[in-house]
Amino acid sequence: MQAIVLTDESDPRSLRLGSVPTPQLREGEVLVKVHAAGVNRADINQAQGNYPAPPGESEIIGLECAGTIADPGTTSRSIGEPVCCLLAGGAYAEYVAVPEGQLLPIPEGYSMAEAASIVEVACTVWNNLGQIAGIREGQRVLIHGGSGGIGSFAIQCAAAMGAEVAVTASSEEKLRYCKDLGAHLLYNYRESDWSRELKNTVDIILDVVGGPYLEGNIRALAPGGQLITIAIQGGAKSTINLGLLMMKRLTVRGTTLRSRPREEKATIVAATREAVWPMLADGRIRHHIHETLPLADAARAHELLDSGAVTGKLVLEV
């Protein structure tokens, strides 16, 4: 089959279509013919050599896709069934092997391109805000990087759960976009000190910045508050004051979705389907595709995402 491969391992721009073996199915897996694959920041890190595939998983890039079942393996699925998939890798290809627990139905009214680019973000956001943080009506939630793929989904999901949503972003334009999605409190981090304005008031923070924001995040959290770091775009290391953590009874967590065991992913997928799929069907969460490109243009898609000029998701079509 055709798949995106790194022709020069030292050059992340060397992503090209190449020929690779079609995946062999293992117990409980189905073979999905990929129609569209979502592009994620983690894909860029993988192309740069900084985020290798978990042991035993496909080394092809791509954490989510939509398509049709080409071979149901030992499952009771039907050939031709449309699905979207949470993957540990392998989406940038014509075919991918998927554990049955990581299949989801195409959300009502969604195209393949839309479905392909919503799975990773939906599972990530629901696992963190819903399953881990236990988001409740009336809580204040702070979303950093509100206009990005994770951020724009998290704003809508938190607002749909009845939370008061605060966001940070780098420009007035991005903040207007966040406001349109339902954010209530808007902070341009170049011009205001969000951590002092929100001091001691935030119940849950979903963070993608990491080290440079840790002190401010701890300042912003209310007693009993929770910080969940899901990316470290600003760096990993920081100083932490455990005395403050005690006094405010705070929780600081790091999470990733990709490295979870398959059984945990199946639980996350099932919870996300139950909580989030109805929000997609009735429009409480809208999904915005920034641009759709051919699979062969993976390198250009990565460059575009890395430029920071993308609001919404990028999709590769096979």
Place this chain on the structure above:
Amino acid sequence: MQAIVLTDESDPRSLRLGSVPTPQLREGEVLVKVHAAGVNRADINQAQGNYPAPPGESEIIGLECAGTIADPGTTSRSIGEPVCCLLAGGAYAEYVAVPEGQLLPIPEGYSMAEAASIVEVACTVWNNLGQIAGIREGQRVLIHGGSGGIGSFAIQCAAAMGAEVAVTASSEEKLRYCKDLGAHLLYNYRESDWSRELKNTVDIILDVVGGPYLEGNIRALAPGGQLITIAIQGGAKSTINLGLLMMKRLTVRGTTLRSRPREEKATIVAATREAVWPMLADGRIRHHIHETLPLADAARAHELLDSGAVTGKLVLEV
């Protein structure tokens, strides 16, 4: 009434008996005639001016006591009923006002001195290991400072829950004491590198050291593991690597009991009574009093506890 007061606010050794007003009852409180009060490290910090009473709470030292109800206030309790109490303060005195939700029965077979000195540690340990960390059979739990008041209780509680218990302590003698209490893996932190020997294997850590142990604790935690810091005897500040937290999906928490709202304390007290009181009654958890002193000798009790030579609890008798 008589109570322990700081006669010279700048000198923690100036704790003396003095005359103060008997507490006035607020709604939902009972007046307890104190027979015995437990001594905790937090009491030393308070005498040193480093751990003031929460707003609205008694400024008298003492976080736990046992005694009899002298005035039931508006509750349906009986005068003379024996109780032990979780307090935000006020135990180093003849009388203390206690919210009804913070009363517990005297554990079966316990003396007043024993009951007075088990409440704070029992609520602290169960809140953290049971309610927050959700300790389960077969998990590996690491207890730092295993021979102290919190440590020796936590070892027995974790072992009673079916966990494999690892401890650190400063001498072979203290480690033998921990082993007698049920600890399975013993580390003399002066002679071995517990964090490398336990690397990636510990599910829950109960820490009283803080900053200097953070890096080692994160190394020792297994994927999905939890660190709970309940004291910072070695210092508050440390460097943290949020990338490691993400890769291992770790949780770092700080907690304190004293500053919780009364409703939360009532929930903790109820959960502790249900889970831990049976363990006290049937001997799965043994309680060791190091020494009982008269209330007037509070300063000497603090000096003794601060010396590090205490295994088990100190009690002041009124």
